[in-house]
Amino acid sequence: MAEAAHPAAERARDNRRVLTRLSVVAALMFGFGFALVPFYEKVCLALGVNSLVERSEQAANTQVDTSRSVTIELDANAHQLPWRFRPLTRHLSVHPGELVHVEYEIANVRSAAVTGHAVPSYGPALAGQYFRKLECFCFKPQTLAAGETRTMPVTFLIDPALPREVHTITLSYTFFEVAGLGGKS
Amino acid sequence: MSAVLDTHGHADHGYHPGGIMRWITTTNHKDIGTLYLWFSFIMFMVGGVMALVIRLELFSPGLQWVDPDFFNQMTTMHGLIMVFGAIMPAFVGFANWLIPMMIGAPDMAFARMNNWSFWILPFAAALLVISFFTPGGAPGVGWTMYAPLTVQMGMGMDLTIFAVHLLGMSSIMGSINIITTILNLRAPGMGLMRMPLFCWTWLITAYLLVATMPVLAGAVTMTLTDRHFGTTFFNAAGGGDPVLYQHIFWFFGHPEVYIIALPAFGVVSQVIPAFARKPLFGYASMVSATAGIAILSFIVWAHHMYTVGMPVAGQLFFMYATALIAVPTGVKVFNWVATMWKGSLSFETPMLFAVGFLFLFTLGGFTGLVLSLAAVDIQLHDTYYVVAHFHYVMAIGAVFAGYAGVYFWLPKWTGRMYDEALGKWHFWLSVIFINITFFVQHFAGLAGMPRRIPDYPMMFEVWNKISSVGAFGFGISQLLFLYIIVSAIRSGEKAPDKPWEGADSLEWTHLPTPAPRHSFHTPPVLK
Ligand code: HEM
Ligand SMILES: [Cu+2]
Numbered sequence: 001m002a003e004a005a006h007p008a009a010e011r012a013r014d015n016r017r018v019l020t021r022l023s024v025v026a027a028l029m030f031g032f033g034f035a036l037v038p039f040y041e042k043v044c045l046a047l048g049v050n051s052l053v054e055r056s057e058q059a060a061n062t063q064v065d066t067s068r069s070v071t072i073e074l075d076a077n078a079h080q081l082p083w084r085f086r087p088l089t090r091h092l093s094v095h096p097g098e099l100v101h102v103e104y105e106i107a108n109v110r111s112a113a114v115t116g117h118a119v120p121s122y123g124p125a126l127a128g129q130y131f132r133k134l135e136c137f138c139f140k141p142q143t144l145a146a147g148e149t150r151t152m153p154v155t156f157l158i159d160p161a162l163p164r165e166v167h168t169i170t171l172s173y174t175f176f177e178v179a180g181l182g183g184k185s
Numbered sequence: 186m187s188a189v190l191d192t193h194g195h196a197d198h199g200y201h202p203g204g205i206m207r208w209i210t211t212t213n214h215k216d217i218g219t220l221y222l223w224f225s226f227i228m229f230m231v232g233g234v235m236a237l238v239i240r241l242e243l244f245s246p247g248l249q250w251v252d253p254d255f256f257n258q259m260t261t262m263h264g265l266i267m268v269f270g271a272i273m274p275a276f277v278g279f280a281n282w283l284i285p286m287m288i289g290a291p292d293m294a295f296a297r298m299n300n301w302s303f304w305i306l307p308f309a310a311a312l313l314v315i316s317f318f319t320p321g322g323a324p325g326v327g328w329t330m331y332a333p334l335t336v337q338m339g340m341g342m343d344l345t346i347f348a349v350h351l352l353g354m355s356s357i358m359g360s361i362n363i364i365t366t367i368l369n370l371r372a373p374g375m376g377l378m379r380m381p382l383f384c385w386t387w388l389i390t391a392y393l394l395v396a397t398m399p400v401l402a403g404a405v406t407m408t409l410t411d412r413h414f415g416t417t418f419f420n421a422a423g424g425g426d427p428v429l430y431q432h433i434f435w436f437f438g439h440p441e442v443y444i445i446a447l448p449a450f451g452v453v454s455q456v457i458p459a460f461a462r463k464p465l466f467g468y469a470s471m472v473s474a475t476a477g478i479a480i481l482s483f484i485v486w487a488h489h490m491y492t493v494g495m496p497v498a499g500q501l502f503f504m505y506a507t508a509l510i511a512v513p514t515g516v517k518v519f520n521w522v523a524t525m526w527k528g529s530l531s532f533e534t535p536m537l538f539a540v541g542f543l544f545l546f547t548l549g550g551f552t553g554l555v556l557s558l559a560a561v562d563i564q565l566h567d568t569y570y571v572v573a574h575f576h577y578v579m580a581i582g583a584v585f586a587g588y589a590g591v592y593f594w595l596p597k598w599t600g601r602m603y604d605e606a607l608g609k610w611h612f613w614l615s616v617i618f619i620n621i622t623f624f625v626q627h628f629a630g631l632a633g634m635p636r637r638i639p640d641y642p643m644m645f646e647v648w649n650k651i652s653s654v655g656a657f658g659f660g661i662s663q664l665l666f667l668y669i670i671v672s673a674i675r676s677g678e679k680a681p682d683k684p685w686e687g688a689d690s691l692e693w694t695h696l697p698t699p700a701p702r703h704s705f706h707t708p709p710v711l712k
Binding site for chain 2: 011014015018019022023025026027029030031032033034036037040047049117119125126128174176178
């Protein structure tokens with residue numbers, strides 16, 4: 001076949017073969033972009049990063065480090081949501097390892113039920129991994145009836161492994177409206 | 186005409202429509218190359234005017250000319266248009282013109298598809314322009330199109346997403362064409378390791394494009410479904426993660442910067458030997474360095490994301506991988522310099538631009554090395570230092586290589602010489618003004634001036650004034666380029682067959698000047 005009488009036809013076939021292969025590569029890479037989504041979740045889970053809204057296990061070592069205390073500042077925001085959302089304590093001082101309980105107040109000022117989900121963030125960001133939440137309203141979406149006001153708890157402790165140079169941690173919650181769950185009015 | 190030609194989609198034999206239809210229906214690689222080059226120059230002007238709007242606003246602190254929303258739209262569209270509309274099509278234009286001639290092929294492998302690849306571009310550009318006239322205007326999200334802002338923008342964002350889809354399709358089709366042409370259509374005797382380096386850099390670039398453009402298409406598609414179809418890939422409220430977007434985007438985005446840089450390397454690797462009258466030093470190491478850069482470019486993306494809160498181990502990995510890229514890049518710079526070493530150099534305009542590229546690209550490479558250090562980047566991230574860095578490599582590096590290439594091949598393309606004295610003026614005006622524009626931005630950035638802001642504290646005023654003056658000077662100097670090219674085409678002196686003594690690739694040695702419309706019907710005989 002190599003000495004074919006139609007080198008041109010043969011070349012056209014070779015060209016088409018390269019075209020097909022490269023198109024398959026392009027299609028696979030389009031899929032790869034989407035495959036990065038679960039891959040990213042798995043990697044974060046395996047490395048223990050980015051697990052902001054998961055319940056921490058009871059810290060194995062609950063020894064309280066009374067040699068230092070850390071200031072916790074609480075902040076609350078509602079993102080385009082008809083909610084009044086505020087911490088009942090603005091700031092407090094805790095020892096690492098000490099079990100702490102704080103409360104937030106949420107009021108739905110709209111005349112319809114609204115569902116929202118809170119996402120925490122930390123300043124400094126690296127403090128997040130030492131912030132062990134045992135109980136938090138951020139673990140699942142919350143639905144408030146029209147005009148309802150509710151007090152919700154967060155129970156946490158600061159891992160004593162927290163680097164010593166961190167003296168203040170800001171915990172900031174933002175409530176986002178969850179669309180599609182009867183939230184949109 | 187030989188039977189060989191008609192079988193690979195060469196539809197224009199014996200059919201030469203005149204006027205505009207010639208350009209719309211053409212499947213000739215030289216016509217298509219010309220179309221790409223003019224399109225990219227027009228986009229360069231449009232993107233340039235947007236840059237001048239930005240620089241006008243930043244001339245003094247406070248808000249004077251445009252409102253902040255419009256300012257953001259200008260930065261976004263300037264970035265998108267320069268990257269996807271000006272620089273990438275320019276080098277695809279070079280590829281179309283030159284690769285078939287350099288490897289002794291009659292045309293590109295898929296001539297009809299080549300026509301489509303080009304004619305998609307004006308539609309994409311039109312979508313970007315239309316987005317300015319939608320409610321809310323064009324998206325002001327930055328060329329990186331980061332979520333979650335993109336999820337909230339008006340319908341201008343949707344148009345931009347479709348434009349990115351079209352641009353991606355065009356690039357992928359163009360790349361498949363280039364790869365097939367290089368792999369299958371080389372003249373007998375033109376082994377891969379005999380190809381001019383320009384062909385090698387494009388072969389590797391085309392692979393990068395096929396591998397990464399679909400990933401960008403995926404990222405913007407996810408944005409689109411987040412916006413309209415209730416998915417929550419990036420929307421925090423539904424459990425999505427905006428940082429995920431950054432990972433996907435930069436998985437495309439870092440190879441993208443080499444998609445811009447590698448063809449520029451290729452052009453410079455043709456120009457420097459021609460004016461040093463010596464073969465390229467270390468050809469084989471140039472090929473492997475190019476491949477090395479391309480492979481490494483897939484594992485460094487998160488150096489754009491040091492501030493998102495990565496684990497330290499991650500930062501270290503991306504930092505070392507990034508610093509490693511300096512090695513093959515250093516090999517290239519070394520080889521270019523070694524090519525000039527003891528050469529009989531002459532400095533016509535193409536060589537001036539190539540040497541300008543060499544100096545200024547390397548400077549941008551050094552600031553890149555500074556930014557690769559995670560500890561430093563956390564200070565400099567999103568400051569004007571970064572703006573200075575990427576303009577040295579992209580705006581100066583790629584643009585200068587492009588100018589070097591245009592002056593170098595213009596005689597071959599048009600059969601006319603440009604005015605050498607004016608060409609030198611163009612170079613010196615450009616190199617002086619562009620450095621005035623961008624060098625001071627290093628200082629503004631080091632002092633903490635953030636990028637993408639329409640207003641800034643008084644302390645940055647002097648640097649911004651200098652930078653704006655430089656930008657307007659550079660912009661006006663480019664009109665000189667337009668004048669030089671147009672007057673060369675209209676009334677330039679007739680070019681000799683081989684205006685550059687040291688040029689040695691097939692388009693110079695085996696074809697007359699100007700290149701005939703159809704070349705290498707029968708493959709050239711190579712010794
Ligand atoms: C040569 C004249 C040019 C001037 C005066 C200029 C100026 C500027 C300015 C002032 C900004 C805004 C920086 C900020 O606020 O973050 C900018 C951003 C940018 N420029 Fe240029 N530029 C030029 C050419 C180019 C070229 C040729 C490219 C091609 C790759 C380019 C790519 C970009 C990109 C990607 C951005 C970032 C846009 C964003 O922040 O989303 N520029 N430029
Ligand atoms: Cu990068």
